[in-house]
Amino acid sequence: MPETAATRPALPPVIALSAEEAMARVQNADRPFIVRGLVQDWPLVQAGLASPRAARAHLVDHARPVDLPVSVAEPAVGGRLAYDEAMAINFRMGEGRLADIMAGFDAAEAHDPALVPTVYLGSIDIAQFFDGLTAANPAPLGREAALASIWIGNATKIAAHNDFPRNLACCAVGRRRFTLFPPDQFANLYLGPIDITPAGRPIALPDLERPDFERYPRLREALASASVAELAPGDALFIPSLWYHQVEALDRFNVLVNYWWRDTPRYLGQPQTALTHAIMAIRDLPENERATWRAMFEHYVFSGGADARAHVPEAGQGILAPIDAASAARLHQFLLRSLTQ
The missing domain is CATH 2.60.120.10 (Jelly Rolls)
Structure with a gap:
């Protein structure tokens, strides 16, 4: 059929x-x-x-x-x-x-x-x-x-x-x-x-x-x-x-x-935007570099990031810490500046 x-x-x-x-x-x-x-x-x-x-x-x-x-x-x-x-x-x-x-x-x-x-x-x-x-x-x-x-x-x-x-x-x-x-x-x-x-x-x-x-x-x-x-x-x-x-x-x-x-809060942004930027910045790198970035994404992002911040004093964790509205706003401005450079 x-x-x-x-x-x-x-x-x-x-x-x-x-x-x-x-x-x-x-x-x-x-x-x-x-x-x-x-x-x-x-x-x-x-x-x-x-x-x-x-x-x-x-x-x-x-x-x-x-x-x-x-x-x-x-x-x-x-x-x-x-x-x-x-x-x-x-x-x-x-x-x-x-x-x-x-x-x-x-x-x-x-x-x-x-x-x-x-x-x-x-x-x-x-x-x-x-x-x-x-x-x-x-x-x-x-x-x-x-x-x-x-x-x-x-x-x-x-x-x-x-x-x-x-x-x-x-x-x-x-x-x-x-x-x-x-x-x-x-x-x-x-x-x-x-x-x-x-x-x-x-x-x-x-x-x-x-x-x-x-x-x-x-x-x-x-x-x-x-x-x-x-x-x-x-x-x-x-x-x-x-x-x-x-x-x-x-x-x-x-x-x-x-x-x-x-x-999740709207201030965390859209994952699709991150995917688009990753395609532009990472996809066409040499294979060995892509492998390193894959491991880094796992460490910082897909694992939840606990190990990435465990050794850093809380006051200095920056983006490694759980993101709130204030840190999201700062990061948004940082990304805007980086994309226009």
């Missing part, structure tokens, strides 16, 4: 008896899980169940009078926002008022979906572009302090990628399918460049529904580890940090609201 989403194991749903139980599970979870009906009482969800137009009206009612970024792709891409054969991004960026964009979705209902361009508003900061939307559709599971984003579009497929923060993805309108991979599958997913990306994170180059195993032989191993989460309106999916996920919006109009939060 060909490898498709239908042949991959489904992620078993978790029915939380209370928000408190779901919150407790999120705190300790190291694997994805579904909570059926977590946000089914949201007005946005109920509007979407009435009709896509009602959901669009709900969003427009809360939109600020500012332009929003929007991605548009030709019908030929089939909703898969990624690269073309020349490794160029296969969509173009624009902007517009939400009311005008929603009017476009209204008009598209009269046309064959196969002939309609892909229109996608991805990772829209709710606090920046909406007033009262979160108050009307409150964050579940005590995630009020998390970064809340909304994703709006017709049928789309976003290639497998990961995120550093933990993620609670709430399916508000339309159906969503997530194909999930453990973090250790990064090499088997054949990720694209980390500095030229469709949306800021490296994405898997293979099309999971049309896998080319001659070109990407290790993809078989990744697919063997995959699981699928099918979400209906009102369902939510918890995705731990660094888990890879392909996201498919399955209906003619779809809305997802997600919440990102990290378990």
Whole structure:
């Protein structure tokens, strides 16, 4: 049987008896899980169940009078926002008022979906572009302090990628399918460049529904580890940090609201930035020098650094000591100076 989403194991749903139980599970979870009906009482969800137009009206009612970024792709891409054969991004960026964009979705209902361009508003900061939307559709599971984003579009497929923060993805309108991979599958997913990306994170180059195993032989191993989460309106999916996920919006109009939060302070920075700098500074060194730097990274970073500071008096440990907000600020300025020299 060909490898498709239908042949991959489904992620078993978790029915939380209370928000408190779901919150407790999120705190300790190291694997994805579904909570059926977590946000089914949201007005946005109920509007979407009435009709896509009602959901669009709900969003427009809360939109600020500012332009929003929007991605548009030709019908030929089939909703898969990624690269073309020349490794160029296969969509173009624009902007517009939400009311005008929603009017476009209204008009598209009269046309064959196969002939309609892909229109996608991805990772829209709710606090920046909406007033009262979160108050009307409150964050579940005590995630009020998390970064809340909304994703709006017709049928789309976003290639497998990961995120550093933990993620609670709430399916508000339309159906969503997530194909999930453990973090250790990064090499088997054949990720694209980390500095030229469709949306800021490296994405898997293979099309999971049309896998080319001659070109990407290790993809078989990744697919063997995959699981699928099918979400209906009102369902939510918890995705731990660094888990890879392909996201498919399955209906003619779809809305997802997600919440990102990290378990470490924001002042510690982004690991992806450190990886990018290491590629520039270390990857192309001679092999023997790379081996030394690998050992030094293990000593100072991946071990946790206890041995690296054990022999240094506490008052003089500098960056070897556990980092707090003040030392992070000093280090940030040091790095800025070093990068401009």
